[in-house]
Amino acid sequence: MIRVSSITEFVYCPAKMFLNQIQGNNIQTSKMIHGKLVHEIRRGYEEITKQNIWRIKENIELEDIFSTIFEEVPQFVEKVSKKYSAKYEINSSTLNGMCKDLEDDLKLESQFLSLKIKKILNTSSKRSGEIAEMFFPQSLLEFSLKNEELNLRGKIDKIEVINNIYYPVEVKTGMPPSKGVWLADALQIAAYAVLMGYELNKEVLVGFVDYIRICERRPVVVDSILHQKLFGILDDITTMFEKQEIPEFKLNKNKCEKCEYMDICEFYG
Known part of the structure; x- marks a missing residue:
């Protein structure tokens, strides 16, 4: 099944996600x-x-x-x-x-x-x-979610429950953009919102990303546009593994030099 955390890797670099699936947890940076x-x-x-x-x-x-x-x-x-x-x-x-x-x-x-x-x-x-x-409202910590129909699973950092409304929360240690959240972070929130809808029978319209480096929480509106982007990427990931082919992407030197798979990536160098 596709892991929600893999969505971030795919957005960062499809080759990174592909190699991660092959290597598993063998690499620990x-x-x-x-x-x-x-x-x-x-x-x-x-x-x-x-x-x-x-x-x-x-x-x-x-x-x-x-x-x-x-x-x-x-x-x-x-x-x-x-x-x-x-x-x-x-x-x-x-x-x-x-x-x-x-x-x-x-x-x-x-x-x-x-x-x-x-x-x-x-x-x-x-x-x-x-x-x-x-x-510190009532929360479900590191809550596992999965759906066979979507072929998607993940473990969310936190689900906060306020007045019987459920909010997905992801904790990020990196720096946020100047405004809003990174696309990959928004897609993760959307993925968990969809999984929560199936498993908990709760409609989720808003989630949050906690950028702890600056002690700031930023909202994510889970709308139709974000849903469309999410399911498009899930389709691309499924196709990549069905065909065992990495889709075309642009090399980025700054990203590549920070990647833990740099030494074994056939695209780099």
């Missing part, structure tokens, strides 16, 4: 490992922070709010770092640098979150549980 590390730590950070917000009392000082919600985060980051150090062949200084940068980002986010919580406490009668739900 530092970029791939970093992406997995970020996703795991982010998931844990959300759970820890949501639980800690419940501990916040009225009339608490700003610095105490921050220390409460961030208290367990450094230890959690260290724990995940040790796990990845044992699991992957990656330079310890590189791994420590990744974790240090991520911990600094989470610290800054926690400081901003503390300011927001303090303002809510000062201007409303909301209690800690209500505040936790405001920032």
Whole structure:
């Protein structure tokens, strides 16, 4: 079956997706490992922070709010770092640098979150549980979806449920465009929206991409135009594997030099 994550690879370069299907998970670059590390730590950070917000009392000082919600985060980051150090062949200084940068980002986010919580406490009668739900609504994390008819499957980062409305959310570690979202990211949201429609019997009209490098969430409207683009690409992918032929595409030096399959790609060099 076509993986939703493969749509991004196909848009980036059809040859990359083709080689990925052949090689499977044999190639693990530092970029791939970093992406997995970020996703795991982010998931844990959300759970820890949501639980800690419940501990916040009225009339608490700003610095105490921050220390409460961030208290367990450094230890959690260290724990995940040790796990990845044992699991992957990656330079310890590189791994420590990744974790240090991520911990600094989470610290800054926690400081901003503390300011927001303090303002809510000062201007409303909301209690800690209500505040936790405001920032971290009910969610399904890493939820698997598939449909035999579409020949499509994937594991979405998050499905947020607000007032019985389901929203697909994808977390991205790269930089976003100046406006909106990248086409590949929008197509992933559309793919998950379609799968959610089949499996959960929920119409999905809007999804979100969280660009965590700039701490910004951007919406994706799942309209007929995006649907048309999605199914066009799914048809192209199906044809590529049925014929075992890579469709014509333009080589891009900047993309090729960053690709993990550069050394084995017959099109490069």
